[in-house]
Amino acid sequence: MLKRVPHTYVIVFYIILFSAALTWFVPGGSFDRETVTVNGVNREIIKADSFHFTKQQPQTWQIFSAFFDGFRNTSEIIVFILMIGGAFWIMNDSKAIDVGIFSFLKSTKKLERWKLVRKLGVENIIITLIMLLFSLFGAVFGMSEETIAFTIIFVPLAISMGYDSIIGVSLCFVAAALGFAGAILNPFTIGIAQGLSNLPLFSGIEYRLFCWLIINTTGFSYVLWYARRIKRNPEKSLVYEDDIYWRKRNAEQAEELNFHTPRRAWVVYLLIGATLIVYSVFFPISEIKIGNSSLKLQVIPISTALFLFFGFLSLRKTVHYFILNLLAFTIVFLVIGVMGYQWYVMEIAALFLAMGVFAGLSMGKTANELTKLFIEGAKDILSAAMVVGLAGGIIVILRNGQIIDTILYYMARSMQGFGKIASVEIMYVIQNCINLIIPSGSAKAALTMPIMSQFSDLVGVSRQATVMAYQLGDGFTNMLTPTSGVLIGVIGIARIPYEKWFKWIIPLMIILIALGALLLIPTVTMQLNGF
DSSP: OOOOOOHHHHHHHHHHHHHHHHHHHHHHHHHHHHEETTTTTTEEOOTTTOOOOOOOOSSSTTHHHHHHHHHHHHHHHHHHHHHHHHHHHHHHHHHHHHHHHHHHHHHHHHGGGGGHHHHHHHHHHHHHHHHHHHHHHHHHOOOOOTTTHHHHHHHHHHHHOOOHHHHIIIIIIHHHHHHHHOOOOIIIIIIIIHHHTTTOTTOOOOHHHHHHHHHHHHHHHHHHHHHHHHHHHGGGGGTTTTTTTHHHHHTTTTTTTOOOOOOHHHHHHHHHHHHHHHHHHOOOOOOETTEEEEEEEOOHHHHHHHHHHHHHHHHOOHHHHHHHHHHHHHHHHHHHHHHHHHHOHOOOHHHHHHHHHHHHHTTOOOOOHHHHHHHEEEEEHHHHHHHHHHHHHHHHHHTTOOOHHHHHHHHHHHTTOOHHHHHHHHHHHHHHHHTTOOOHHHHHHHHHHHHHHHHHHHTTTTTTHHHHHHHHHHHHGGGGGGOHHHHHHHHHHTTOOHHHHHHHHHHHHHHHHHHHHHHTTTTSSSSTTTO
């Protein structure tokens, strides 16, 4: 008889216990810190050669209080998940997403009349194009938390296409993570790391673009291979039993739909249109930042005009298409907000909540009905939000035990006395290990780059190579570490048990980590631009 795999909550608690045990054996230590301005933003960084041992702080009963602090520290993501869940539950009640999925699948079948498309496989092309889009989002503006919202869309789509929830998560989360690792112009990783290393912002982009292409080719190939395998035999899926929820949900929502357009939908259309027109007047020009460059464009007026045009056409057909139009322009304004106005989870959550409310109003729902649907959605997704808070307790134990700086100090010392290739590879290993306990790219850059850049000068490795070691070490293991609120939130929404996700992702992790080690070699053996 097979042993029963522990619940995700139990696994997280075991990791907290292990972290607490480390605080009894690893000496306490701390670096002195100072505040510097990096690319116009104040960052707290470590002072070089300032490490000192401190009194040991073994963690005992704190393993329970860590949950409270974990929930408090990850409260933004927890609330974000609950708001997204409630908003999409309202939208799902309208059956609009199902209409969109059925229409999408029907239209893709028509593409099979083309010989080249038929040979490549229309679904392979769809998977590749969607992943490429999200990889670009990850590489250019560091998309991460936003993928939580898209999971609710792509998992049902993947199930409807004959795949599983893992493919649904791969379409957005894995793709964005691959782009995040490639980090062509990511201001939250490359921008901060280069600023702290006194390098020209986004220099060395040519080789990073090459790495991004290689990383994507490898990651996409793995996902396509798995998708083909599951398509042939769905029962081979690691989450076949877990996906019963999604298959049942899709079947229930495949009922006959009543295509109509209530008068209230026209009122919503006019209300949103008027609001967007006002914003177009006050914000006629938006400065869209792409890496180190910026473009001043009339994106809000143009988007408003497009919304009014397509909204009118969709309402003449059915309210379901209008709600899909709402979803599409929610995504458009999300991109504008992130790239032009530095939006984060609060603004994005508010945007999706507004989308859900307007979708419900368009269907003629009353205030009480909207409230009931929102509560049902939040309740349905509560377990995903809970596990994010629980996982946050891991960081709390390590930080309160004062062993994070000690671990960093000993890892940094291990680099001394090696050649250039060995040194850059050790830096890479260190960044991967640190990422398991500190998944925040910007926080890790502030923590490690002041030290790593100093070591790189001593061993004769270019600072750009050190940034690359950080970039690759920061990116890949985001898809694996249980301390990542985004990962835990995404697989929680997709209802994928962590142990099953770990089993699926670990071969890809081994491949990508080995690939990253190979991509670092040219940074110290070849004359690359910016290095």
